[in-house]
Amino acid sequence: MARRLLRTLAAALLVAGLSTALLPAAAVSAAPGSAAPGGSAAPAPPTTLSGQVRGGDILYGVGGGRCIVGFTVPGGFLATSVCGPVGTTITNGTGAAVGQVAASSYPQIGYLLVHLNPGWVPVGQVRTAGGNVAVKGATAVPVGGVVCRSGPTSGWRCGPVTGLNHTVNFPGGAVHGLTRVNICAEQGEVGAPYLSTSGQAQGVHVGGSGNCLTGGTSYFLPVRPALAAYGVALLTS
Secondary structure, three states: OOOHHHHHHHHHHHHHHHHHOOOOOHHHHOOOOOOOOOEOOOOOOOOOOOEEEOOEEEEEEEOOOEEEEEEEEEEEEEEEEHOOOOOOOOOOOOOOOEEEEEEOOOOOEEEEEEEEEOEEEEEEEEEEEEEEEOOEHHHOOOOOEEEEEEEEOOEEEEEEEEEEEEEEEEEEEEEEEEEOOOOOOOOOOOOEEEOOOOEEEEEEEEEEEEEEEOOEEEEEEEEEHHHHOOOOOOOOO
């Protein structure tokens, strides 16, 4: 009887060991912050299949051109129309498909809306070289107020708003309703997001004059009209 019990127990332990070995590592991990079997700390499993998307992230659109994330919305994000026409696949630096353009003013300069693919999670923040900045809302800053831009070339730059509702003639045509700011910019920053010093989303960069050696002026598309036009809400954190 005792021998039969020992054989049964040994078989049960063998089956349990094989079953555990066949499970993915995440399936046998303890919950974040808790102890794994044996008392050692277990790593938390990834929260998404692919990754998170924040304002300021550099992605790629039509023709492999740079597509900077402006601000995130539920299930997607807003960016400038330079990312491409409706149906364009947006990819990351490794070529993975992040999402598709669902609405766009392309080829005219304006906004577009991207719907993210499953596994990509939008976060209500803007990425900067010094860390992520929380987006708190979309209250517009008046003339004289200070805004900051997270640019991939010039970095985090701040300056006062010097004008509202400007029309600027770009090579692709005139763009109306722009906000003018006393902030320099460099090449490759179209689409970079602007925030107020209190974390209020302001808009995305579309161009300017000068550079960051001699100084310059920049223009951005306000974000509130785009939110209303596409019927989406800003993600905050």
